[in-house]
Amino acid sequence: MRLLISPASPFVRKVRVLLRETGLLDQVEEVNVTTTPLASDPTVLAVNPIGKIPALMRDDGPALYDSRVITRFLNEVAGAALYPEGQIWDVLTLEATADGIMEAAVLMTYELRFRPEAQQSAAWTEAQWAKASRAVAAINDRWMGHLAGPVNIGQISVGCALSYLDLRHDLRNWRAGNADLAAWHAAWVLRDSMVATAT
Numbered sequence: 001m002r003l004l005i006s007p008a009s010p011f012v013r014k015v016r017v018l019l020r021e022t023g024l025l026d027q028v029e030e031v032n033v034t035t036t037p038l039a040s041d042p043t044v045l046a047v048n049p050i051g052k053i054p055a056l057m058r059d060d061g062p063a064l065y066d067s068r069v070i071t072r073f074l075n076e077v078a079g080a081a082l083y084p085e086g087q088i089w090d091v092l093t094l095e096a097t098a099d100g101i102m103e104a105a106v107l108m109t110y111e112l113r114f115r116p117e118a119q120q121s122a123a124w125t126e127a128q129w130a131k132a133s134r135a136v137a138a139i140n141d142r143w144m145g146h147l148a149g150p151v152n153i154g155q156i157s158v159g160c161a162l163s164y165l166d167l168r169h170d171l172r173n174w175r176a177g178n179a180d181l182a183a184w185h186a187a188w189v190l191r192d193s194m195v196a197t198a199t
């Protein structure tokens with residue numbers, strides 16, 4: 001299998017961390033592509049009509065895309081337990097919350113990088129940050145218990161989302177008022193899978 005990636009993407013990183021946590025890295029070739037919201041890489045467009053990464057090119061079927069589809073598929077391939085049935089709805093909700101942080105943070109980055117300065121909207125950017133900061137606070141206030149115990153996709157997603165905030169929006173200081181989550185993240189980023197996928 002081949003995974004189309006851009007290492008800075010938090011959605012890509014989530015899949016790359018999963019590959020390392022499940023021991024699947026030797027079964028999946030990571031292929032770097034250069035793609036933007038204004039100009040999708042032709043290799044990506046050939047397998048994902050939306051033009052987004054990650055995309056997983058399989059040997060025995062059409063490519064899979066959307067990080068949540070890919071991680072669920074790879075979890076099955078590995079016979080792993082990153083989607084524990086006894087906690088499935090909580091884990092999926094935590095994953096969705098983390099993905100919402102990623103989406104808002106990526107849109108903030110795109111606003112500054114790909115829209116002409118005269119067309120940029122500070123109000124729109126702040127609205128995206130409000131989404132991300134509310135989600136971070138919700139995890140800190142309501143979900144910390146789900147970040148303990150055996151590794152699951154919720155933990156991986158939260159770790160990647162917070163690390164992306166550090167990468168692109170560190171001046172926003174998501175840690176303020178979120179001490180428990182900040183302490184968890186400080187330990188999480190020391191995992192081999194996170195160190196190996198850091199940009």
